[in-house]
Amino acid sequence: MATARFGVLFIILAVALAENAKVKHKTATKPVRLFTEEELQRYDGSEEGQPIYMAVKGVVFDVTKGKEFYGKDAPYNALVGKDSTRAVAKMSLNPADLTSDTTGLTEEQLKSLDSIFEGTYKAKYPIVGYTASRILNEDGSPNKDFKPEDQPHFKIKDEF
Numbered sequence: 001m002a003t004a005r006f007g008v009l010f011i012i013l014a015v016a017l018a019e020n021a022k023v024k025h026k027t028a029t030k031p032v033r034l035f036t037e038e039e040l041q042r043y044d045g046s047e048e049g050q051p052i053y054m055a056v057k058g059v060v061f062d063v064t065k066g067k068e069f070y071g072k073d074a075p076y077n078a079l080v081g082k083d084s085t086r087a088v089a090k091m092s093l094n095p096a097d098l099t100s101d102t103t104g105l106t107e108e109q110l111k112s113l114d115s116i117f118e119g120t121y122k123a124k125y126p127i128v129g130y131t132a133s134r135i136l137n138e139d140g141s142p143n144k145d146f147k148p149e150d151q152p153h154f155k156i157k158d159e160f
Contacts, residue, residue, distance in 0.1 A: 033128065033129040033130075034129060034130060034131075034132055034135060035053075035055070035060050035129050035130070035131055035132065036131075036132050037082070037083075037131070037132075040053060040055060040060065040081055040082055040083070040131065041081045041082065042081070043080065043081055044077070044080050044081025044082075045067070045070055045071045045072045045074070045077055045080050045081070046072050051064045051128075052064045052066075052067060052070050052071060052080050052081075053080065053081065053128060054070065054079050054080045054081070054082070054084060054121075055082065055083035055084065055085070055100070055130075055131050055134075056083070056084060056085050056088050056113075056116075056117050056121050057083075057085050057100075057113070057117055057134070058083060058085075058100065058130055058131045058133055058134025058135075059117075059121070059122075059127055059130055059131075059134065060127065060128050060129040060130060060131060061121050061125040061126065061127060061128065062125055062126050062127075062128045063080065063125050065125070066124075066125070076093070078093045078095070078098060079093070079098065082098055082099075083099065083100035083131050083133070084097075084098050084099070084100075085099070085100045085101075085102060085113065086098070086099045086100065086101055086102060086105070087099075088113055088116055088117070089102065089105050089109040089110060089112055089113035089116075090105070090109055091112070100131065100133060
């Protein structure tokens with residue numbers, strides 16, 4: 001009798017944990033894709049009904065649910081439609097910082113970038129793709145440091 005109760009308790013616990021795991025990890029609704037700079041510019045929040053995309057560290061996020069921050073005429077609209085890694089690291093909206101280039105950033109700025117990338121963007125917004133510069137080297141060869149499996153919402157079956 002005790003074994004049966006233990007078995008039932010185990011099944012209930014397993015189901016509860018499985019349901020909890022489902023809630024924590026939202027899967028991507030569309031296949032992950034590769035964005036050129038020109039393609040990413042189309043998602044700058046200027047067109048009503050169009051999603052709003054922003055890249056940080058070469059990862060393209062759908063920030064549409066934060067439209068009040070990133071939409072047309074919103075305070076952080078300058079960051080969208082491009083890879084704004086440097087601007088995020090420096091907490092800057094200066095047009096010169098609206099780039100993926102991290103050259104010359106201080107250790108403190110790089111730590112801030114990682115913190116915001118993990119704690120804000122990866123935690124809050126779905127990943128819809130990657131920038132070409134994230135996946136490819138300048139000569140067009142594959143970037144061996146790119147590991148999509150390290151990104152949330154990424155499934156190996158997703159296509160680029």
